[in-house]
Amino acid sequence: MTTSTSLDWIFFDCFNTLIDDFDTSGYEIGLAPMYQVLVAAGLYKHIEDVRADYHRWRLENIAGKPEEQTLQQRFRNLLATYRPNVPPATVDQVVAEMEVEFMQCFPNTLRLPPGVESMLQRWHGHVSMGVISNFFLADWPAKMLERYGLRHYFQFVIDSADCGHRKPGDKIYQLALAAADNPNPSRIMFIGDHLTNDAIAPQRLGMQSIYFDRSADRPSSSAALATIKSINHWDQFQP
Template sequence: MSYELLVFDLDDTLFDFAETEKHALGNTFTSFGLPNGLAAYRDSYRAISSVIWDDLEQGRITLEELKVERFRQLFAQHELPIDASRFGELYIENLGRESHLIDGVEEMLSGLADYRLAILTNGFTRAQHARIAGSPLRDTFEAIIASEETGFKKPQPEIFDYAFKQLGITDPSRVLMIGDSLTSDIQGGMNAGIDTCWFNPHRHPNNTAVQPTFEIHSWAEFRVGRQAVNSN
């Protein structure tokens, strides 16, 4: 299949979210008078956040609720007298200041001049736009579409419908979705009826019914030809 539009996820696909989170969370704790907060509470936060993000994908919580709920639970667990709403707002602001690219991303994208490129992310609009604007990828994408602005999120097909409408796509067979999450990016692409490429740098086994069209383990492997994406 000859692709026209390549749609990329952002976090843990193009940007290193672990590094982003580390800096943003540490800086937010420091602003609230807890300079050791990252070391003390990061593990607890990540466990809580993982469940909350799964709740978002499954439609059990909204993105606006997620912004506060993950910190409300964290502070309740550790009996910290911190306003979760204020903390959540500053954390999103700090996220927007962090742009840490995964190895090979710039080189990979520089070879895609013949394709239309877009971002489709479940993240917060202002943070994601700010991170891209502060990175070497600032002029790379035709569109940056975040779930917050659409009212839908991956894996819902409606967010893909929204993106296709914004980008004037009438033939989904010419679209490829690339991302690291089986449950969000790959399932979402399948729900939208488009081909998918799973970015799996840690070589996680896939024992699910969610089967990507292609799988790669580094950006050096990503090759888009007139007929296919190759996994070497």
């Protein structure tokens, strides 16, 4: 797909767009040590039970909501919902341990999707670029982009834990527009792997968008809609 260089900006999602953090089944196996903390504390019998409760709680309390909750807030609220009788001191201890485990295990799950570096090199100098990421630890999208040598391509990186706002709520996109010095939204291309957050919502705000369709790699991803431009490999995103 050839895209007009009359664009002023490209806004990218981060995880599973610029950096992958899932295996081909979509199972977050690398996060098992974090879930194991609750099993070791005797609050759950099996890791799968923790994962099932967290995914159910996340769908009810995070997905589609405009405000972010950090990792610690999420698991405190998870335990308040499904294990309300756990003593506060135990909650403090296990949630702190879970955050430490996540910080240790999550980077080991990461890798670059094919073609992302050459894609950024192609666009570098043609347009300005920024990153807008939903993530529950502040500054981690920027840190992981730095780890993989990609951070220098971007004029800014905005993450939801730092600013308190999530896609697809309007506020985080407005913060990105302000960071880009308020360009005409029609001259911005938004691209990412979440159909609502990175394609439909940006269009609602007047931006162009391309859906990075990962459904062939990750069955839990949405398939592209006929009404939304899409790619499934970075080699298809050409200036």
